[in-house]
Amino acid sequence: MDATCRMSALVATSPPKILTNEDLVRLTDTTDEWIVSRTGIRRRHVLEDGKLPSDLTLDCSLRTLEASGVAASDLTHIVVATCTPEMLTPSSACILAGKMGAGNVAAFDIGAACTGFLYALYVCSGLLQREPEARMLLVCVEAISRRVNWTDRSTCVLFGDGAASCILEGASSPGGSGAVLEDVLCRSDGGQRHLITIGGGTGRGYGPGDAVGEDFFLHMQGRETYRHAVRQMVNVCEDILARNGLTVADVDVFVPHQANLRIIEAVGARLGIGGERVFVNVDRYGNTSAASIPLALHEAAEEGRIPSGSRVLVTAFGAGLTWGAALLKYA
Numbered sequence: 001m002d003a004t005c006r007m008s009a010l011v012a013t014s015p016p017k018i019l020t021n022e023d024l025v026r027l028t029d030t031t032d033e034w035i036v037s038r039t040g041i042r043r044r045h046v047l048e049d050g051k052l053p054s055d056l057t058l059d060c061s062l063r064t065l066e067a068s069g070v071a072a073s074d075l076t077h078i079v080v081a082t083c084t085p086e087m088l089t090p091s092s093a094c095i096l097a098g099k100m101g102a103g104n105v106a107a108f109d110i111g112a113a114c115t116g117f118l119y120a121l122y123v124c125s126g127l128l129q130r131e132p133e134a135r136m137l138l139v140c141v142e143a144i145s146r147r148v149n150w151t152d153r154s155t156c157v158l159f160g161d162g163a164a165s166c167i168l169e170g171a172s173s174p175g176g177s178g179a180v181l182e183d184v185l186c187r188s189d190g191g192q193r194h195l196i197t198i199g200g201g202t203g204r205g206y207g208p209g210d211a212v213g214e215d216f217f218l219h220m221q222g223r224e225t226y227r228h229a230v231r232q233m234v235n236v237c238e239d240i241l242a243r244n245g246l247t248v249a250d251v252d253v254f255v256p257h258q259a260n261l262r263i264i265e266a267v268g269a270r271l272g273i274g275g276e277r278v279f280v281n282v283d284r285y286g287n288t289s290a291a292s293i294p295l296a297l298h299e300a301a302e303e304g305r306i307p308s309g310s311r312v313l314v315t316a317f318g319a320g321l322t323w324g325a326a327l328l329k330y331a
């Protein structure tokens with residue numbers, strides 16, 4: 001695929017409140033040892049009471065604008081990837097556009113759960129082929145803590161909140177910083193949609209004062225999900241490398257979706273990418289769904305793990321089921 005999209009000014013915002021595994025031991029029937037040995041997670045950030053997901057998106061968006069020197073009025077599109085939107089409508093993108101004073105931008109959300117960042121790259125790079133002069137703000141955000149059942153120990157230990165944002169523009173636009181999107185592949189299997197769900201939509205009717213149903217909260221069949229996650233992330237990584245005439249030897253850094261250390265290690269082992277080439281921060285953030293990969297890319301770059309000229313392979317998997325992979329070449 002011809003490179004048409006450049007990502008720059010990637011920043012991340014995590015809410016200051018931290019929940020450690022020891023905090024969770026006080027909320028549910030679990031132990032630090034179980035969580036660390038099964039998932040690799042030690043702590044996660046969660047949105048404080050009274051705060052909104054749009055507080056997170058506004059904070060990181062303003063920092064992206066500052067880092068890029070782009071004014072809100074210069075933006076042509078605002079795209080938000082999330083599976084925990086602040087409201088059913090208006091969209092999280094319109095809420096953010098209003099708070100930023102962005103004017104008459106095209107604003108819309110992308111719902112692809114943990115694969116949201118990759119679906120957003122897929123959609124935005126397509127739009128950039130049609131409108132090469134566009135200047136897009138992409139924000140990935142989740143407030144999964146608001147839909148976690150804190151008495152369900154099989155899910156509540158896994159997730160965290162956070163946001164990350166970047167500018168997407170034509171690959172030939174001046175500046176040349178950041179990373180060029182070499183290719184992106186997105187896939188799904190709606191036949192497995194029951195494996196991870198968060199309700200609260202219009203699938204059930206409510207009257208004023210009704211209590212929410214069980215379906216309102218996040219539900220996941222962990223074992224089945226694990227099996228699909230490893231298989232599909234390996235397949236899609238092999239496919240994107242093959243269709244670009246590359247092998248794992250051409251990958252400098254591997255940034256997989258940060259859901260679970262065991263999944264990351266299993267995918268890396270099957271692909272033949274291990275050690276220093278694999279970036280991991282799930283221990284400090286848990287699974288932040290759509291925000292997971294951009295948050296990890298931001299942190300890897302901050303830590304100097306992505307030297308100039310690096311080719312980065314990213315892959316994600318999530319509810320839907322959805323999954324995908326992308327190749328990024330850093331300037």
Ligand SMILES: CC(C)(COP(=O)(O)OP(=O)(O)OC[C@H]1O[C@@H](n2cnc3c(N)ncnc32)[C@H](O)[C@@H]1OP(=O)(O)O)[C@@H](O)C(=O)NCCC(=O)NCCS
Nearest residue numbers: 030031034038114153154157222223225226259260317318
């Ligand atoms: C969720 C996950 C960590 C569970 O690990 P697992 O090894 O499959 O564990 P199981 O669900 O089979 O449960 C094993 C036991 O641990 C218990 N358990 C589950 N959560 C626990 C917790 N937080 N603390 C202590 N025990 C727990 C179970 O009740 C079960 O007990 P039992 O054997 O007495 O019935 C794992 O399945 C997983 O990572 N799945 C993928 C999840 C994911 O990343 N999803 C997001 C994709 S985007």
